Amino acid sequence: MEKLLEFNNVKYFYQTKESEVCALNGVNFTVEKESFSSLVGPSGCGKTTILSLTAGLLTPSSGKILLDNKPVEQNDERIGYMFQRDHLFEWRSIWQNIILGLEIKKMKKDEKKLALAEDLLKKYDLYNFKNKKPRQLSGGMRQRVALIRTLVLEPALLLLDEPFSALDFQTRLKVCDDVYEIIKSEKKTALLVTHDISEALSMSDKIIILTKRPAEVKTELELSFPQETPLKKREDKDFGNYFEMIWRNLV
Amino acid sequence: MKKKIVNYSKARRKYLKSLRNNKILIIVLQFTVLLAFLGIWELLAQTEVIDPFFFSSPSRIAVTIVDLFQNGNLLLHMWTSLYETIIGFVLATFIGFVIAIILWWSERLRKVLEPYLIILNSLPKIALGPMIIFWVGSGTGATIVMCILICVIITTISMLNAFISCDNDKILLMKSMHAKKYQILFKLIIPNALPEFATALKINVGMSWVGTIMGEYLSSKAGLGYLINYGSQLLKLDIVMASIVILCLLASGMYFLVSPLEKKYKK
Known part of the structure; x- marks a missing residue:
């Protein structure tokens, strides 16, 4: 390889x-x-x-x-970096959290990236939560949002x-599965x-x-x-x- | 708001009712305390257990307030104090916030200025009173400067603390996304510090009234502080008490305007 x-x-x-x-x-x-x-x-x-x-x-x-x-x-x-805690910004909605990186890189109007963000949200069952605030989500969902926030930037390598x-423990096993599946299916x-x-x-x-x-x-x-x-x-x-x-x- | 029609269980209804009753009871008790206080005060003054000349009484205060209104200058005094307080409050908050940003930006500058901030914070600002009159003259200007001096250092210190206590991993996250320093400031540091900002506003409301009254004691031709001073010098203690009551109402009014902000950000 x-x-x-x-x-x-x-x-x-x-x-x-x-x-x-x-x-x-x-x-x-x-x-x-x-x-x-x-x-x-x-x-x-x-x-x-x-x-x-x-x-x-x-x-x-x-x-x-x-x-x-x-x-x-x-x-x-x-490089995309994912931390121990999700570090979602509480004052932003889920969607605003996900496009944080795009905002920083001044790609907020990049149709392709925005479409990717929407796709990822839909694919991983978070689309209905896009206007919610982070505190309204469970720990596992928050960690998925953090992963998508990183994936939207299409990094070549993800650091976890x-x-x-x-x-x-229970959430952890489930989130492990989720994150693994996302990383494998996105070929990261x-x-x-x-x-x-x-x-x-x-x-x-x-x-x-x-x-x-x-x-x-x-x-x-x-x-x-x-x-x-x-x-x-x-x-x-x-x-x-x-x-x-x-x-x-x-x- | 949509009204939901739900069939609550008996226990739930009982619980909700007790919640509501408790709330009503608290409000009723709060008013009772006020009325009892005013009632006892009035009674003691009427029966001359306390000397109404020195302690005034609710009725005398009410008469004085009406009288001051009719003579046409109470509104001017209220407006003068309110104007000085609001200008002082806004300027001090703004200046303190900007200084805090500058000190957050440059760690070296922050370290150099740290002892000076501590010294300025511990200095009783009223001591500068005579100097302020020399610098800006007496009157409204001096009062506003006093207001600013009292609020600005504490705003700077509390906002700076809020800025630098931001989680370092969040800053790393921003950096890992290639954020520039100004982006870290506007997208993370400032929004992250909004709850502390709301608290600072609340504290500044109280502090700026202290500044205004102190400034008006020093030198002024109008304002509630002037009125209190004037009343005490002519031994018209009813005027003093009436001014204090009005001051209380204005200050708490301003406080209630600002405090919902804190609730909003502290969720």
Whole structure:
């Protein structure tokens, strides 16, 4: 498969008053086009730093980050970012939230983009809520709106920073399924950061396991479950074995 | 509004009725407190348990208000104070808001000016009174300046706090969508701070009346503060009390005009 994202010996140091801290110590991995990859690692190992570097919100101290064979720029437009919480703006309606990115990029009148936004809303059962305020929606629906807000900008790569961690367990399983389905059917490439091993297992084609700080890639795991949805993958007989294996790698 | 015809259960009807009754009871009690207060005051004054010369009485206040109206200058005093307060309130809110935006924009400037803001905030503005008269002369101008001085620092501080307490992830979200700084300001920071803005307005209503009355005490030829001062110097305490009552009504009227905003944004 063709690769979309490439981390090439990326190092990152950040400065504190006390000292210089090495967060990433030569990280190497690739993410293939239209695949779903996950980064797992001990907490505080630098997973979010990797996402911030990929999004161009930070600049690597050394090494190269290539997206489609071109270096990532500051606040790279080819990247869509989804956060732990949905961060919908309460004073805007669902529709106004979804076109926030278009407004910022002065594409509010772009018929094609607006049609895409409407399509996505219809497809994922949110069209009837387009004039509602975020507080009138459930946690799961809000997270779907946040995803659509990102997808409207048609990013080449979607970064998901523990987007389900603020949801309760039942909603989480459902939203995982929803988000997975949306990403797969829109043929998007996604990179997920999570500390939940079973979440990573149920959603990913590839899992990248990191060491504790300063982070390096410890090992990579290619997955191919026969089942189609994250929820069903959890029922696979090998699911437990994989879980065990990743767990051993983390501790 | 559409009226829905619904068959409520007995328990539901009972619950709704108790809600309504409770609300009515509160309003009735509120009026009772007012009437009891006025009644007892009047009674004590009539029986001369308290000296009506010093404590006045509701009836004397009512007569004085009517008298002041008929002499034709009460409206002028009311209008003068109201005008000074509204101008001071609007200008102070606007100036404080703009300064807060500038300080949000430049973190360095904010850090440099922080101690000065604290000093200015802790200074009792009335101390500047004599200086204000030298700077802008006595009268309406001085009163408005006093009003602004009292409100502007607190507006700046509360709005600045609201601006910088905005969730950092929301700012990152905007940045990840390539937002420029002015877009972050207008699309996120300001709308996000509207509830605090509504609160600041509410506080400023009270503060700007303090400014107006203080300014009028210092030097003025008209206004409710002037009237209070005038009354006390001539030992016409009925005039003082009547002015305070009118002041109360005007200030709470302005407060009730502003407070729905807070409800709207705090939902």
